[in-house]
Amino acid sequence: MSAITSSQQTRSRCLILGCGGHGRVVLDILRNAGQAEVVGFVDSDPHMVGRRVDGIEVLGCPDDLASLRTKHTIESAIVAIGNNGVRRAFAHKLTELGFELINAIHPSANIAGNATMGKNVVVAAGSLVCAHCQIGDSVILNTGCIVDHESLIGTATHICPGARLAGRVTVESGAFVGIGATVIQSLRIGYEAIIGAGAVVIRDVAPMSTVVGVPAQATPITTVTVPRNDWLLAGEISADQLTPINPIHG
Ligand SMILES: CC(C)(COP(=O)(O)OP(=O)(O)OC[C@H]1O[C@@H](n2cnc3c(N)ncnc32)[C@H](O)[C@@H]1OP(=O)(O)O)[C@@H](O)C(=O)NCCC(=O)NCCS
Structure with a gap:
């Protein structure tokens, strides 16, 4: 031994x-x-x-x-x-x-010294988090994503592999930025919005909406791959525990 x-x-x-x-x-x-x-x-x-x-x-x-x-x-x-x-x-x-x-932070991730980070955060291999970013609780920054300077990444969001957020982007709580998506600078992705794989977002995205394509457009997609409420697991989690407190760090 x-x-x-x-x-x-x-x-x-x-x-x-x-x-x-x-x-x-x-x-x-x-x-x-x-x-x-x-x-x-x-x-x-x-x-x-x-x-x-x-x-x-x-x-x-x-x-x-x-x-x-x-x-x-x-x-x-x-x-x-x-x-x-x-x-x-x-x-x-x-x-x-x-x-x-x-938190689980891969050694190959590069995180600016002045970025802040909550708890229960995963930063996967090759991710870049640039100066003055704020990363909320329960965020996934997945493999090789880029979060550029002064961006605010809200609670329980998922920035998928290879997604790129330009500077000063705000991603509100619960939002999902799909694999390879790009968001140009200073935009706001509303709470629980879904950005489809490969989308290029050039305008703010409304809360709870789904956008896809280049440039990204709202779609009438209402049934996403994982229905929004099937995570209300019987007896384990009550709905009031899931209510966002505010759009960024709710
Ligand atoms: C946007 C998304 C959530 C929609 O999923 P969905 O509700 O199951 O939608 P569907 O597959 O039924 O597609 C509905 C329509 O949107 C189109 N569409 C779906 N995703 C698209 C995308 N990323 N870009 C462009 N168009 C897309 C489909 O072609 C279809 O168009 P049609 O009605 O003209 O045939 C999904 O396609 C997506 O992009 N998910 C991201 C996956 C991802 O990033 N995974 C990484 C996990 S780590």
């Missing part, structure tokens, strides 16, 4: 909530960053319990969180669920249960 180094002694023992594709990405980031000891996954699918995902056991379901925290002496957690609403709701639940929410 190898000796325990001082860095191992100070690493917090953490859980990853969600063992799907994004959960595996988050595990990889935490392993690369070496900042936390991943004790296990928790997942809503009971069939996953007891199985191993990339060598880490799925210890239980969300109802087991409190007992798992005590049993395995777990201090911290991160929510690795792609759906913005579910991710935010579980972050609230974990905080209520006394978990410290940690």
Whole structure:
């Protein structure tokens, strides 16, 4: 058995909530960053319990969180669920249960020294966060995205792989900026808006709307890939926990 180094002694023992594709990405980031000891996954699918995902056991379901925290002496957690609403709701639940929410920041991400960042944030490989950006809680800055200077990225938003935000862009809470999308400078993406893959956004985007294309135009798409309310998981999360407090950091 190898000796325990001082860095191992100070690493917090953490859980990853969600063992799907994004959960595996988050595990990889935490392993690369070496900042936390991943004790296990928790997942809503009971069939996953007891199985191993990339060598880490799925210890239980969300109802087991409190007992798992005590049993395995777990201090911290991160929510690795792609759906913005579910991710935010579980972050609230974990905080209520006394978990410290940690961030997963890949060592290859480049983050300006004066950028600020909330909790439960994932910054994937190759992402760039430039000067004076503010990144809210439960944000995903996915692989290779660019968030340029002075941009405000609201709570529980997802900036998908390769998306590019020019300077002074505001992304309100719950919004989704699709893979490879581009947003020109100083625009505002309204809360829970969806920017389609590859769109080029040249005007503000209204809250709750979907825009696609070059230049991006509003579409009548109303049924998005993940229906907005299927994250109201029975008995686990109440609707009032999900109400945004304000459009940026609600
Ligand atoms: C915009 C989006 C959410 C719409 O999904 P949807 O509601 O399932 O829409 P559909 O696939 O039924 O498409 C509806 C119409 O919009 C068009 N459309 C959909 N996405 C488009 C896009 N990104 N750009 C241009 N047109 C698009 C379709 O061609 C279709 O047009 P039609 O009615 O003329 O045939 C989805 O296509 C998208 O771009 N998602 C982003 C995926 C992503 O970034 N994934 C990364 C995860 S890390």
